[in-house]
Amino acid sequence: MPVRKKAEVTLRFKGIEYEIEYVDLAKPPEWFLNMSPLKKVPILQVGKHIIFESSVICEYLEEAYSNKLHPNDPVLRAMNRSWIEFGNSCLWDSFYITVKNEREEFYQSMEDLHIKFDQIEKILKAPFFNGKRISLVDISFSPMFQFLTYINDLEPIIFSEVRDPKIIT
Ligand SMILES: N[C@@H](CCC(=O)N[C@@H](CS)C(=O)NCC(=O)O)C(=O)O
Numbered sequence: 001m002p003v004r005k006k007a008e009v010t011l012r013f014k015g016i017e018y019e020i021e022y023v024d025l026a027k028p029p030e031w032f033l034n035m036s037p038l039k040k041v042p043i044l045q046v047g048k049h050i051i052f053e054s055s056v057i058c059e060y061l062e063e064a065y066s067n068k069l070h071p072n073d074p075v076l077r078a079m080n081r082s083w084i085e086f087g088n089s090c091l092w093d094s095f096y097i098t099v100k101n102e103r104e105e106f107y108q109s110m111e112d113l114h115i116k117f118d119q120i121e122k123i124l125k126a127p128f129f130n131g132k133r134i135s136l137v138d139i140s141f142s143p144m145f146q147f148l149t150y151i152n153d154l155e156p157i158i159f160s161e162v163r164d165p166k167i168i169t
Contacts, residue, residue, distance in 0.1 A: 006055075007058055009139045058139070059136075069134070069136040087137065095147075097151070
């Protein structure tokens with residue numbers, strides 16, 4: 001099962017029609033290199049405009065389309081955006097644990113990530129970040145949790161019902 005990127009999850013949630021073109025990043029085609037300023041995926045083409053950086057793409061989709069995913073309250077909305085940034089840093093941490101050569105390093109990195117999970121656990125209202133309704137912050141975390149679920153199947157130390165009861169739900 002592929003890990004769905006947050007921009008794609010947002011497109012699907014909002015019921016927006018889209019076409020997706022996958023790029024081999026080991027051998028990126030010329031058209032992609034010309035379109036993507038940072039030479040990274042994802043990018044979103046809207047008419048003749050290119051939007052890049054997945055968080056920015058999601059914010060654009062949120063502003064331009066219905067099925068709102070951010071809370072109405074400006075303070076809550078800003079706080080959600082802060083946690084989206086936090087989620088981005090967790091995503092990188094979760095990637096780095098998979099490239100550790102030594103078992104000890106893997107466990108240490110996992111513990112560092114768990115300390116961040118403890119912070120999420122404290123703020124999370126469950127079942128979703130803001131309570132009953134799914135929001136953009138949940139979608140932002142989804143690629144990381146999809147990815148970590150695969151790792152947890154190999155090494156079941158990532159999710160703990162005792163330590164992270166709300167995250168588990
Ligand atoms: N902050 C960027 C990160 C995007 C990113 O790192 N994409 C990776 C794939 S997951 C990539 O395109 N890497 C190609 C490269 O760095 O050359 C975003 O969220 O859009």
